Amino acid sequence: MDKLREVPDFCIRHQTVLGYSMVSLLTAASEHIFFSMVFKCPCNYENMLYGSVFLIVPAFILFLLGYMVNARTWRLLTGSCPPEKGDSCSLCRTCAHYCLMLLPVTARALVAPLTWIAVALLRASFYECVASGNSLIKNLMCRDKGQECPKLLVKIPCNKTLSEKIPSDFLSLQAQSQLIGWLLIASIMTVALIATCFSHCHSPVSYLQLKFWKIYLKKEQELFQIKAKEHATRLAERNINCFFEATDPEPFQTPSNEDWQKISYLYTFSSQEQYYSMIHKYVNTKRGNSDKFREGGQNFPILGFVDEATASESEF
Secondary structure: OHHHHHHHHHHHHHHHHHHHHHHHHHHHHHHHHHHHOOOOOOOOOHHHHHHHHHHHHHHHHHEEEEEEEEEEEEEOOOOOOOHHHHHOOOHHHHHHHHHHHHHHHHHHHHHHHHHHHHHHHOOOOHHHHHHHHHHHHHHHHHHOOOOOOHHOOHHHHOOOHHHHHHHHHOOHHHHHHHEEEEEEHHHHHHHHHHHHHHHHEEEEHHHHHHHHHHHHHHHHHHHHHHHHHHHHHHHHHHHHHHHHHHHOOHHHHHHHOOHHHHHOOOEEEEEOOOOOOOHHHHOOOOOOOOOOHHHEEEEEEEEEEEHHHHHOOOOO
């Protein structure tokens, strides 16, 4: 029983890594199904276009989906250009700020598309289709091989034995694809490790305080959901009762639009006044009316989890 109890704790401690691993596994499984049921290289001079579409377009779609399902994207964009602001919401003025804030989102959105490309390269079928129709590859592999070589090269994806009829000093198309795939995987892991080390080295708080911070955010969000449901239920019951009973509504305290806006701002860290969330800051600055609430801070990349944790689900 003790071993079983350790499983949920392990999942909570490593939920980020497990999440990325699950996305990668689902992407790899999707690539296998997609290849088995849909992909069929034409084995003619349209190979490059056909193969490129199957290699790049699904990866691009996964990249867009990564943005769409990330709560930080919508937390950043929701209400950023309200109608009452008119022309003051200038794209040129806010573009640099938004791009900086979206860097962590971009990194997470790249997990699925890079997994798709890496798995496809290791399988080699997509690359073989693309490379067999590429003029540069043809020139390299068919140099001084006669006019029959390019014709045989484009048919290799449909007939693997044809590669034996094209002796070359270069690696086979399959070997090239797998080599590029492993180099891509190694590069991704190296960049991810360097970025993680860099963000942790520049963390404004210690390791244990960071763990406490994440626990606090999890509990705050759980309580927020419970309280929000109770509050919404009571408000709905009051309105429904007044409608059916034709009575005047009793006073009901609910946060104003300004209050909702204040707790929806992106979190910024300040070493002078440390708060664990925007709600924490709101409560300790006289409901956001203190000058301390308006004071900005520095939004460290490693603290991006604050906004993500307070957005329970993405809406688009």
